[in-house]
Amino acid sequence: MRRWSSVLALSLVPLLAVTTLPPSASAQDDDYGYVRNILPPGENGTIDATDLLTVGPGLEAQEGKNAPPNFADQLEMYDELTTHAPYSLDKTDLGGLFKSAGFTPEQVVREESPRAGVAIQWDQFGVPYITGTTYGDVMFGSGYAAAMDRMFLMDALRHTGSGRLAEFAGGTPGNVAMDAAQHKAAFYTEEEATAQIDKIAGEYGAEGQRLVGGLDAYLAGINAGQDKLCPAGLVVAPTCPVEYALLGQQIESWDRADVIYIASLVGGIFGRGGGGEADNAAYLQQLTKKFGKLKGRALYRDLRTKLDADAPTSASVKTAYGDGEALGDKRRGVALPDLGGQTGPGSGTVIARERVQAKVERAEPRMDLPSGSFSLRELRQGMSNALLIGAKESATGKPVVVFGPQTGYFTPQLLNEQVLMGPGVHARGVSFAGTNLVVELGRGIDYAWSATSASLDNVDTVAERLCNVDGSKASVESEGYLVDGTCVPMTRNTPSETVHPSAGWQGAPATYTFLVLRTRHGIVQERTTVDGVPVALVAQRSTYGREVASAIGFARLNNPDYVKDAKTFQRAAHGIDYTFNWFYADNRDIAYFASGRLPRRAKGTAFDFPRWGDRRYDWRGWLGFDDHVREINPERGYLVSWNNRQSPKWGAPDNIWGWGSVHRSDALEDKVRRDIRGSRKVSLTRAVGIMADAATQDTRATSVLPSLLKVIGKDRRTTEARAALKRWARAGAPRVDRDRDGAYAHQQAIALFDTWWEDGEESVAYDVMGDRLGVLARDVPGNLDDHPRAGTGSAWMDPPYYSYLNKDLRTLLGDRTVREDLAFAYCGRGSLKKCRQTVRTSLRGAVTRVLAAQGVSKVADLTYDKSIDAIRHSTSGAVGVRDIDWQNRPTFQQVVAFERHRPR
Template sequence: MRTPIGGIGGTTALVGAGVCAAFVAVTLAAPATGAGADDYGSLWNILPPGQSGTITAPDLVQVASGDPNRIAVDGKNAPPNFADQLEKYDGLNRRDPAGITTADIGSYYKRAGFTPDTVVRQSAPKSGVSIRWDSYGVPYITGATYDDTMWGAGYAGTKDRMFLMDVLRHAGRARLAEFAGATPGNLEMDREQLRSAFYTEAEAQAQLGNAAIRFGAEGQRLLQGADAFIAGINAAQDAMCPGGSPVAPSCPAEYAALGKTPQPWTRADVTYVASLVGGIFGKGGGNEYQNALWLQRVQAKFGAAQGRSIYNDLREKNDADAPTTAETRFPYGGGPVNERQPGVALPDVNGPQAPGTGAAIDGTTLPSGLPALTPGGPSRDLSMNTPMGTIDVPIVSRGMSNAMLVDAKHSTTGHPVTVFGPQTGYYTPQLLTEEVLDGPGIKARGVSFAGTNLVVQLGRGVDYAWSATSASSDLVDTVAERLCNTDGSPATVSSTAYLRDGTCVPLERYQHSYLATPSPASPTPPQKYTYLVLRSRHGIVQLRTTVKGVPVAIVTQRSTYQHEVDSIAGFARLNDPGYTRDATSFKAAAAGIDYTFNWFYADDRDIAYFSSGRLPLRAAGTDFDLPRWGDARYDWTGWLADSAHPQQVNPSRGYFVSWNNKPAPGFAAADSVWAYGTVYRSLALEDRIKAATANGGKVDIGRVTGLVEDAATVDSRAVYTLPALLRAIGDDPATAQARALLQAWLADGAHRVDRARTGHYEHEAAIRLFDEWWDGGGSAVARDVLAGRLGETLTSELPQPIDDHPRQGRGSSWNEIAWYGYVNKDLRELAGTPFASSYANHYCGAGDAVACQATLRTSLADAIHRALADEGVSSVDQLTYDKHLDDIRSVTAGVVGVRPIDWQNRPTFQQVVAFTAHRPRT
């Protein structure tokens, strides 16, 4: 029960007398207007492409008759509610953000109340359950009991997402190739899921019951609700595919294409979907192995002390110049790297290796070209191949959500105004599904990850709303277990036992096997695939290697492993109007979520923030950045207290902004996050709201919507690196025309936008040139900057991606890239700008301003030459850029797709919130 690409996290379970109240039916005080719960304020939301995601055989005929490529367009060949919200979503990007008013919001968002504006259809699929669908296909589920409401959530959610839910549960089981075909993408996805969240069937089946024990009476109620939810799923499957027939007219068309029969859901399936989400998206950390290798390489060249200082510069673990969401300090994570600690286990850079979990065994042959298995997760995004399309799983750049909350003092209405939402990528159908839940102990509207929608994970309650952005805080560590042989012979990297408290015990060993049969995605003969799984007491073995010649197993320890479904308790509290009544109770509810996310709250009086996660307290003698020995004395010593998590209510600056940036001063970036430096894309939000509220300025909800949309088309990389680059180059006659184009683009805000839909970006020549300069033709100006000190080899080996560009087609861009900050800070420091956290070393030109200038002039000149040669033109002002390279291309997860839309860096599900009233506060 976790969100997808914006998940959840908390710390200590909140068990006690107050917890039981979370499930008591409450009587809501009548709002001041007396018209119903919707009258506590004005709320809107949007979730493209549309709520109805199931395509039956008759639907497929309708779409294909209008487009043989099966692209559904609303108003032409799309089934009802399949693509209607896509047009509203794309339409906002056509507007001048400065001209957006409150009156315009209804043209680009739909009302998000508890009562449907229009009831298009309704059903009572079982006694105690009533479902009404509005004109956008959103189900309004009313239950006579809590369990009835859960049953209705399972039933309605399956009606909209049945096949997608099946894909996700098979991916969570690491059996995607068995279900959808043995494509390279599916085989790789299965291997990585085993390495992230392997469970036996019995373990997966038991996890919900174990969570219920953890939460006492509250947990038992949730367990009963989960069983009702599963029953609702199975009832919907039976109704849509009677007798399991894949060719029934109401059955999703993908089953016939695959030749598969829908199977009943169990508790284990809910765990497997949750493990897919939690093991990939709701985490931070786990890169200690890669960090250790790079630290040793840089020390080999520069010596221990200077190598350590270079590592600390570029790691930016606790940069005081980094933009933060909270204003107040929350210390966590310790100081600079210290590889000399007794608990640190540095893997040998060129040590021997043997495979760990995910290795093919028993004669299994995998396609050539699959990447090597490395600790810390894959170095590139994964994919899931379905009959008609590929579902990209954005591993490398997970955080994709944003939030802008303005307090009452800076609002024209005297009440907070908020625009926020999770960015989960663009899929057809969407990974998120919307619902309205109304029953005893629950009243909420919003979205949830398909297959875990027994609770609303992001949305609104009676008189409050909440959302999240990825925090990526450190809840994963890398542990080195000393290998041994139970017969007493000397250990090697192929050994399958380890020292546990001084005793040699076997690693848990499993064989994960399945038979992949032919499918449209992979029309190959049936083949059996068998993978190795190894576990120690700390977690899943990633590989075996050596530390100072000692054979070890490199193990990933994740605090949420074996606990992926526990966070349902936190969500249930957010959904319950008897529990969440104000900012204080909101923070308590969010603390019950174990995944690492930034949670935001707004009502008619307060805005609030809480950063969740089951964050470990680490033992003395270990290092936050590096692998540790598996000895018991170096184990985690507890969990960060709720009060020590970054949090704040009504900040003095008058606003919260978040775009996956650093949560708070003093809160160390996870070892997997090197990008919390001077530049983060959240500045595009902060710069705008700071200017709008300066000198007593006030904003309304229309203005805030416009500010967030204005930031959505900004090339944040250019805005915060180009000024320093151009200043360092100076007056260079050879590049004067190019620099003039770049300066003009900057002066106009450095947007990538075509609001008039001319087919071209404004300033396209500058965009084409800067893209080439930043990362083109095997050259990159950011690497040119660092190579002045590090040299080309170490610079290329730095374990950080160079860019996060719109060309990926998934909308979210400019996230978690350390190089933007490296260029900004190093060049500005070289020019004499002071910083609170200065680099210990200069990089461009090895600290020589003249040499740096020469490097950058050559770098720009080379980029100009490459761009001109590539396009066959003689002048930089003739350069063009195909804006459709940046288009948002929704991933087709079934047999029907939707059209691309223009790029905008914006949440997938976005809420616009303006509460003006509240229940009586106690």
Template structure:
């Protein structure tokens, strides 16, 4: 592992001296004596033992004072509860094989309600009507209020205790003001450029969302906004107390907002609109779906240019795989839920003229640069070197929150197939690996609220995924299409367009940012301006011509201007009087507008529901491609004033109760329910779960431990090795392999396949993979074999265009996508299904939903084999130092480290890398033995 050098003895002495001063100045207020409020009903207990568990690495505590940060840099210490869940999370890799129900708490937290007698670490009462009790083992806040206001105030207060700095970051990210707040590093610029154009709201837009909830959601809407205001009040109470007491997060000093000596400066108060900002970031990141129609159109045009319109369209559709009959489904009982299907006779499609598309410019008037420059005089400790990896490239790496990234998964088995006769669930969301985590654990108990689980920091009025008194729920990101691209015809100039026959001015929205040098990132002063144009059909993303006429392509998302509306559904999920069974659960999540797959388990049944504001499109519209911005092609009932339309009703959303089992790993939901984008074909990482859970169900007697083992095993398995390697080996061995070097490689790959195709250490802590050579060969071979298989037949232009729509590879070690490596998620997007179908076509097998043509070797087995052998030889020759080139975390050639999970610092505390797992960030293991009457 490469380490930065240059921390000299003199710097350490200076930092140590500063540490003594900072410790004295920033000492936290004393806590009250530990007492535990009376417990509430908990139906997860079985003879006094909890059957609910959860885990959220690295730890609950996400705030660090300046003294904490200095101590971490000098001595390697970390604040309490900032890293105490990382070891248990990471150790499941070596421990899942011998897992039993009794051993689950070695790898997960006890997720019971309340804190056991004698296990309270602290109890605080920021108001007389609420107590916040933190347990000794994890420091999770158990918030109990005697009034509704007090409960929500306590939730905000506890959130600020654990995530104040992060919440401040995200309200600035959402407003497109991160550089002005945290410095002008390129990564910070990238973050605000990624998120602000998706929701470039004015303050009036934020206020309008609040007013809409109050005016359209009745009593629940009023209560939601009252809860949100109490939550904000709690945040502000801690914000002011920590500032006055000088135990606020040290990052405020490092970014120049507060003077470390005089305490001059301010942490800006939080407002209700800040919660809407954060909700916009979270909803846009994890609950969106669709878009990408311009790139889809470009790949379609490339196919038509090569093959002609009719045949090119047929070829393109075979790669688009809108409703592939071989795709793994969450609802597999034969139910059909038609949505976003290809019309027999499309109308209104607006394909660009070839060569006319250009992306809309976002950044203007840039001055300065995000490189090390002279630092302005900031009152921070002398010679302080910030935490490695945090500020050198900005607060967040570019694309760290990649909207096409996620590995949330769910495994549920009905009671008919479990050992106890009660359903078992192992499920959780994947929100990436950050320090501190984007999510935070909490328990809320108060009038009308009873839940434990996680919420995104800054919008934690309610538990968003977790458990109630006798039920648990979770979600995975769905991919149904709730975003469309419209081609608006321009008139007069580039900033006016036709809206229902009238030439209408676009709305210009700007964000001007400037930054000064800070101790945190060491960048030179600079500034720039972001600019977007907003139309009644959404935000302009591209310019082009269609049939010779100039147009602007716009992106219109159904949840635009409605990111906060989903608060009603979350309120219902936390209300024990509302959710009492699977049916009421489905009704609750129907009120959540984001595109999510929702899962439920209680002692009697399991259930599933796909939420989202699915717009009802005009007849004949092809949602996979851009559409003319004309009234006949608009969403039905479309009103641009508040971006409202007609939406598909409850009955048309994929849903199910009591199915033998459910799995989800961001795969297709149900038959005829078309997902947005490419890659939902015959091989998907959902197959890794489906195959294992189906076998458990067939054998019967499923337990929490056995279902967890299935999840863990799938999370260490290379999809290519399990699903594609058998076909590759059949072709390679269709004739004798005479080259000894290639024959050895084939034997290594086959031995790895026979052993389970895992990317796993030989023993815990060895940092060396079993079958390491086979893993290296596959990592090097896959992109080479895919190109050799498809590019000759598709041609350069079409191959490039299709790979722009869906990347070829997403192995753990590949620094794929804008987020780079170490992000955990793997095998979500790739050419797995295309390769599978093509190879089976070469082998002469029956293929459902085949590709329009056979590509490998032009469809000839011998030629295909030759191409595979050639690329295999190239892969074998590539040394590990080239396959795993190294980065700021790993040295070149370090295979284990190239895969490893790295918690990207959002503050001054860092954590060690841990073994790769393709696994949710937060995860629950639940089995309820009883239910309320």
């Protein structure tokens, strides 16, 4: 693929006409306080033929060497943070690690007025400042600027959202599987997608109509931007993104359905929670089969950690939602799919192929684009964090904040930064490419807001009884289902796409046809049996069919006439249907609101398990504003979130088993508590330092390793190993190379602990939990680990095993700070002597394996290749960027300290 890019660039050299614009200087301090931000790798995401030649054959752009302007400039700033000692940072350091985030450019590098009433200025970082005479003018400018910076990425995303990625980028197994997965998650015909906009507009009256008018202007702006870059649709034009010629694709105009497709893609990844009921049912039945019904159900409740009193929560208010600790599996509305039951195809299945040679059913859904391959679905583990220090604990007497979304690392970045200024909108920040008619995360005139994914339970699994309309006996192949005793045919769609060879894929032309089945509850995921009765398992998502509705809430956040204080911020956030934890700060208040269109469940159903599709078990409306978790200026003086639980009475959604006694949010909260208990007032630089310190901490080691070492005690066979592990734990378990000498400071301990925790099928977690659970210790519906090796930056997100070992071992050791004991002892079945033998044997085995793997005889000679942890940007275009050192940190991050405010 890189060779094809080079050939294309050389062929276009005669067409190029390079012009440069002299920069002009213009700066103005923010009138309300200190706001800076960062978004790697850079704002410019368009590569034309000239840029391709500049980058050269390696196709890796590096700032100061071969990168086009603003393509990788923020990457170097972002990477530099881990070279600083966290608690030595000062305001000068912040100035080099984050860029100014005001409403007036420090430098105007170029200007353009794409139509009357619209003015755009780009600053030295490539951020567009868009001013419009009318609201529609602002939206036109937003679409125009987005196309200039993200044209190809936006195109790839709209094709992915519509289930036509393979048609656009090539028929690789990954692309075809991605289309199948999207049909299964959020299928719409084009007519359905378009109709969604008018439907939502009708719900919101004048506010909705204004937004629709803005959407149409935004689409017109995108199309105008495409015409500017690729005049008359000419893909070999000097300014046209090179990827179109590489793929042999033409330029297509945008319409309303395209925005819905992208919104459905993004919302299906970040704005949902739940949907794990079938997995829960299977594990419960495995437990009861092995241990009997009484004990199996008790073990399930133990492992579920649904309302663990030891779990950290973002809010201190006790807002309740969910079943609590009750299983509910015996309720009349619960349907438990049979273990090992018959299965039939669900939506997304390829049902017809023409001229297809390779099978795609077992491929992982991925986006295979000209110079990169990545999975958008992995972003559900990306997530975000927030640290807000209230006025009473701040060194200045005013809130100090560092927060942002962690949405993975892409070239160009999925997030797109802009400044929008006009009637009813005055905001700066980021949005997902292709949805940026609003600023989704950022700042207003005198306030800032951000979010972390909440995973609140807005998805249920519904078991529809299958039937045949002709009255014949039902099977798992049936496409009818019972509604009030009547057999109703499912809605059946068969979308198809034809793929052709290109620089990204060299296969023969082929056509794929997919099956999509829908009931009144949603999209059929699979067909199986419950107590031998054929059923369809359907995913019912509260935001399905209304992805665009959340734009209302975002538009309110952008509007300074709507958001004037913490309370109006909460009201604005309530207009967002997606499930997010929202955070707010101005010069007086910090605030929190957990958004989501959350259903009220009917009696007879259980949050954890599938329910029957009978009408009596349908949802009973939605949670109102007062029933959502929300808080302003908490008494404890701070707000912390890293995708942990919301409130002490708020149950974990059915698909998350890891909201137990250990969560990565502890890495932030423990440090804040330490300062507050020590009567230290937290400055802005201190808050950034806390974030930076947590960003390189191994949560597994800090939460589990001390107890493991205490259980082992003095074991002569592991003396050297234990000493190395203990030194690392006492240092805070960092994984960081501050002097950039190429190695982590505690690389011996890191190499050993990684092997001890997860080494193929071997794990100390399986050893400890296996003392009671046996082989079922490996089948808990949650990951064993979330390691930086994934390359996405994010780590330590929600594996339940961290909490299991932390609580079980602390309890066994007599730690009285454990607030809620497990019902069962796992390691050694409650015998410290037996547990000690289990853990010692486990560590000895890990030492033997890691020494053999590295061909050394002593722990002191172990090494660790830190590049395993490196953040690797997923490249969606023709050019990528270099890997950077690992840090567990938001992708877009704001540093905020407001000093003033408009009259309240």
